[in-house]
Amino acid sequence: xxxxxxxxxxxxxxxxxxxxxxxxxxxxxxxxxxxxxxxxxxxxxxxxxxxxxxxxxxxxxxxxxxxxxxxxxxxxxxxxxxxxxxxxxxxxxxxxxxxxxxxxxxxxxxxxxxxxxxxxxxxxxxxxxxxxxxxxxxxxxxxxxxxxxxxxxxxxxxxxxxxxxxxxxxxxxxxxxxxxxxxxxxxxxxxxxxxxxxxxxxxxxxxxxxxxxxxxxxxxxxxxxxxxxxxxxxxxxxxxxxxxxxxxxxxxxxxxxxxxxxxxxxxxxxxxxxxxxxxx
Ligand SMILES: *[C@@H]1O[C@H](CO)[C@@H](O)[C@H](O)[C@H]1NC(C)=O
Ligand SMILES: *[C@@H]1O[C@H](CO)[C@@H](O)[C@H](O)[C@H]1NC(C)=O
Ligand SMILES: *[C@@H]1O[C@H](CO)[C@@H](O)[C@H](O)[C@H]1NC(C)=O
Ligand SMILES: *[C@@H]1O[C@H](CO)[C@@H](O)[C@H](O)[C@H]1NC(C)=O
Ligand SMILES: *[C@@H]1O[C@H](CO)[C@@H](O)[C@H](O)[C@H]1NC(C)=O
Ligand SMILES: *[C@@H]1O[C@H](CO)[C@@H](O)[C@H](O)[C@H]1NC(C)=O
Numbered sequence: 001x002x003x004x005x006x007x008x009x010x011x012x013x014x015x016x017x018x019x020x021x022x023x024x025x026x027x028x029x030x031x032x033x034x035x036x037x038x039x040x041x042x043x044x045x046x047x048x049x050x051x052x053x054x055x056x057x058x059x060x061x062x063x064x065x066x067x068x069x070x071x072x073x074x075x076x077x078x079x080x081x082x083x084x085x086x087x088x089x090x091x092x093x094x095x096x097x098x099x100x101x102x103x104x105x106x107x108x109x110x111x112x113x114x115x116x117x118x119x120x121x122x123x124x125x126x127x128x129x130x131x132x133x134x135x136x137x138x139x140x141x142x143x144x145x146x147x148x149x150x151x152x153x154x155x156x157x158x159x160x161x162x163x164x165x166x167x168x169x170x171x172x173x174x175x176x177x178x179x180x181x182x183x184x185x186x187x188x189x190x191x192x193x194x195x196x197x198x199x200x201x202x203x204x205x206x207x208x209x210x211x212x213x214x215x216x217x218x219x220x221x222x223x224x225x226x227x228x229x230x231x232x233x234x235x236x237x238x239x240x241x242x243x244x245x246x247x248x249x250x251x252x253x254x255x256x257x258x259x260x261x262x263x264x265x266x267x268x269x270x271x272x273x274x275x276x277x278x279x280x
Contacts, residue, residue, distance in 0.1 A: 024058050024106045027051055031061035031071040034085045036199040036226050039277030043269065046082060047073060057082065058120075060104060062141075064154035070141050072159055075206070076107065076120035078216035080162045083203030084140035088184050088225065090196035094149040097156070100124075101137065104159045122158040126212040135163035135211055138221065140202040142177050162204045163217045167246035173221060175250055176240050180225060183238060183255065188227030198227035201275055205268050207244065218244055220268070224261055226279035237280045 025031060027050040028040045035041075040050040046057055056077040061068045062084075070086035107121045117123075127137060139155050140162070146152040164173070180200075190197040200223065207219035222241035229236045239261035240253060258280055265273040 025061055026059065028059055028071055028073070028085070031059070032068045034071045034087055034199070036276050036279065041083070041085075041201060041276070042272075042274040043082070044271035044273070045269075058107065060106060060159055062154055062157065062160065065150050067150075069151045069154040070160075072140070074104075074107070074121070074159050075216075078206050079120070079122045079126075079214055080204055080206065080216050080218060081140055081159060083201050084160050085199070085201050086141045086145070088145050088181075088188075088196070088198040088200050089147050090185060091145070091147055091181075094152065096143065097149060097153045099153055099156055101161075102157045104157060107159070122161070122211075122215045124158070126215045127163065129212050133209075133217075134166060135217060136166055136169060137161035138164035138169045138173060140204070140221075141200075142202075144174075144177050145181060145200070162221065163211045163215055164221065164244050165246040167248065168221075168242065168244050171247040171250045172242050172253075175253055176223060176242065179253055179255060180223065180238065180240065184225060184227060187230055187236065188225075189230040190228070193230065193233075198225045199276070200225040205265070220244060222261055222265065224258060224275050226258070226276045235279045237276060 028035050029038045029050055042048055045053060056075060058074045058076055060072045060074050062070045062072055070084055072084045073082040075082050101124050104121055108117055138161060140160050141155045143152045143155050184198045185196055188196055188198040202223040204218035205220040206216045209217040211217055220241055220243055224239040226235060226237040237258040238255040239258055240255055241261060241264055262273050
């Protein structure tokens with residue numbers, strides 16, 4: 001309840017101060033340096049040459065406290081993201097934020113007339129009303145991969161989240177986040193071999209169920225990162241994907257190659273997907 005009330009307050013604030021809101025863009029690169037070599041992923045039918053191919057897909061520069069923190073390709077029909085793209089730069093210690101879920105005011109049309117809000121995006125209520133199967137929001141850009149507290153807060157938007165089973169998020173995907181983090185921390189670097197840097201894409205494959213008859217419940221989540229090898233300077237990438245189901249326990253996962261993930265995605269999108277340009 002508290003969450004829902006809070007989000008309504010946020011809408012009112014956002015409509016009153018349009019200057020603070022995020023921006024919808026027509027190309028991914030306008031959001032900033034979140035895409036490797038500025039060559040966006042190619043997902044036939046959805047995204048090519050950095051632009052969306054259908055009106056229901058929106059590019060959201062995820063702006064929070066005056067800075068664009070990451071970018072999301074959002075599917076307004078399924079009301080879940082296709083993916084979020086971010087740059088992993090290692091983490092520092094900060095207190096985990098406790099703030100309510102935020103909505104994306106850019107997806108709410110502006111104008112003077114009356115309208116129903118949340119027509120094009122998920123809202124807290126979708127996760128609370130008649131949630132027979134206990135889905136919870138799973139973030140694509142996870143708080144555990146953010147470099148500072150404000151970026152951590154910026155991930156708490158439902159446009160960066162998909163409905164997942166609790167046992168998926170807390171057991172499988174948590175371990176995926178930890179495993180990729182450890183790998184990037186020890187293997188990834190920037191040009192000067194000084195700092196940790198990796199370009200990450202994390203997405204979801206739409207499934208056949210809907211939360212509250214509105215929000216698609218994805219069948220899978222996937223993640224991929226690309227970075228420079230710390231010792232050699234050549235490009236390296238690793239990936240993982242998992243079915244959205246309740247896992248009882250997961251002790252160990254093995255990261256996969258970029259090609260393996262692309263092959264898997266091809267089965268589901270029935271088209272060739274290219275996530276990174278020239279990686280590994
Ligand atoms: C709640 O959701 C279930 C499963 O989707 C559906 O069968 C049921 O009719 C819903 N109940 C209400 C009150 O909407
Ligand atoms: C994030 O990291 C903390 C500390 O390592 C861990 O307890 C937590 O389960 C992780 N994941 C999430 C989603 O908070
Ligand atoms: C770093 O990369 C190597 C080679 O792929 C791998 O064997 C190792 O496990 C990675 N380090 C971590 C901490 O994941
Ligand atoms: C980086 O390159 C070195 C030297 O070729 C190799 O031993 C190591 O496995 C590579 N690391 C990764 C993460 O691929
Ligand atoms: C995880 O699995 C790999 C391969 O199956 C194995 O080599 C490794 O020891 C396992 N790690 C843990 C912590 O169980
Ligand atoms: C996606 O791939 C999985 C595994 O190959 C398959 O079970 C599933 O039916 C596919 N889904 C779609 C929508 O193609």
